[in-house]
Amino acid sequence: MAGDATRHVLVFGLHVTDDAMYRRYREGMRPILGRFGGAFGYDFVVSQVLASETDRPINRVFTLWFPDRGSAGAFFADPDYLAVRRERFEPSVAAVTAIAALDEPVPDGRAS
Numbered sequence: 001m002a003g004d005a006t007r008h009v010l011v012f013g014l015h016v017t018d019d020a021m022y023r024r025y026r027e028g029m030r031p032i033l034g035r036f037g038g039a040f041g042y043d044f045v046v047s048q049v050l051a052s053e054t055d056r057p058i059n060r061v062f063t064l065w066f067p068d069r070g071s072a073g074a075f076f077a078d079p080d081y082l083a084v085r086r087e088r089f090e091p092s093v094a095a096v097t098a099i100a101a102l103d104e105p106v107p108d109g110r111a112s
Helices: 019-035 069-077 079-089
Strands: 006-016 041-043 060-066 091-107
Touching: 006 069, 019 041, 019 069, 019 079, 060 069, 069 079, 069 091
Parallel strands: none
Antiparallel strands: 006 060, 006 091, 041 060
């Protein structure tokens, strides 16, 4: 049944310190993300954090989703992704907080 489809979702918080370079990172990694069946679900610029389980600052929160956990792992290990990350992500992001990873039903009208 179509309603039984699930996807793997990751929630991250970042402390972005160079918006222009981070935008270039996103432009460079998006086609690679697509090769693994992944996409952004939500993306927020955050002005105030009211509660946190870490002392790392957060000014950006977003979700990535993949068809399954294996696709997510393969994406983050991909040499093309790692090159873009090294060149554009690392100089533009001072802190990364992995907030959650979960499997959820695919929302109606969304890709699996």
